[in-house]
Amino acid sequence: MLVAAAVCPCPPLLVPEVAAGAAPEMDAARAACVDALGVLAASRPGLLVVVGPAGRSGRGSHPEGTPGSFRGFGVDVGVRLGGAASDAGAGRVLPASLAVAAWLLERTGWSAAPVGGFGVGESLEPERCAEAGRDLAAREDRVALLVMGDASACRTLKAPGYLDERAAPFDASVARALGSADVPALQALDTALAAELQASGRSSWQVLAGAAEQAGLAGSLLYDDAPYGVGYLVAAWS
Template structure:
């Protein structure tokens, strides 16, 4: 079973080389993500990660990739000494590898799930990952909130975005797995909150959880959640 998990977003803006000149907006998000990752590595240097991508379900391990597709060739690897290359490594896996390197974790095994994975299947996967976790592993959960906040929204603003991400933020801060499991997949999809599936996987990990860190930021019209839970 996992004894600690961290929730972070996975926008390219976390990588400084990709966002030169946007420090006031990007630094706070990056700082929160790195702080959560440091708390995770303080407990475990081997991580299991869950992220959302249309290519899921699949698992990635011991491979390298690059952020070149996002404008700058910033190489990352999912494990120390990994040599196999994946030129199309999805964004959640790239960010998981980047965080691993920045905080000194040894490896991260990334499980990708499709954005439309039903809540019951998300919870079941969380239970399986916990049961299968190797001794000393921790869980990294990668997912973004709604991209429909305010005038900078992707596409069009949606007045429901604030309430939705407010519910997510409160659930993470309270380690309320019931509230996370109750998130509506249809509403999440309408709001562009693909992180819903990853958060509901986390909600399926058994344990009496308490939150030790939480934050919510929404630069550029996208909601970003960070949290750390301990069992």
């Protein structure tokens, strides 16, 4: 059963070595992520599952110990899911979203529970997302989720997806849903619109919605900004 969830953005820019000179611009987002992970630890989970968007090669389960790195972003920084090396993760590599999550867990010294990863296709249909969430919530008596994903990438002229006037209202609706743990609102997110706005978190948020259907959790929005024209949201459910 789901007992807590943290929702965090997944830009590699959260890692200071990747952000380099721009690192201070993400300080508030990093601090909010740390606070959200504190809520997870306080929930005393028996298992933490990290959920995040993944390309074709990163979809599916990633066991504790699976490695990842930010070498593709120009820095020699490596991570492991859950920190410790393990043969279970041999031959697999974390997608970028789960690598950012692994970095956050290392940054906070996570030791509250075993960790697993689950990569989600950004185009996965809402009902299949919900089914995946229900399955994750049933893995242990007390399951916590760390849910990674960005909102729209179209908030400004310099944003990766250029300016789209629909982006701010879309992000605001997601922020309201995450801040109030509104499961039906997350399940009702427009899949086509999310794709057009390059909102990578849509499928991950709908996995969360499936996991939380019977949990009765309350939500709190900890961060809501778009420093690079991309919506970054942090929320905690408990």
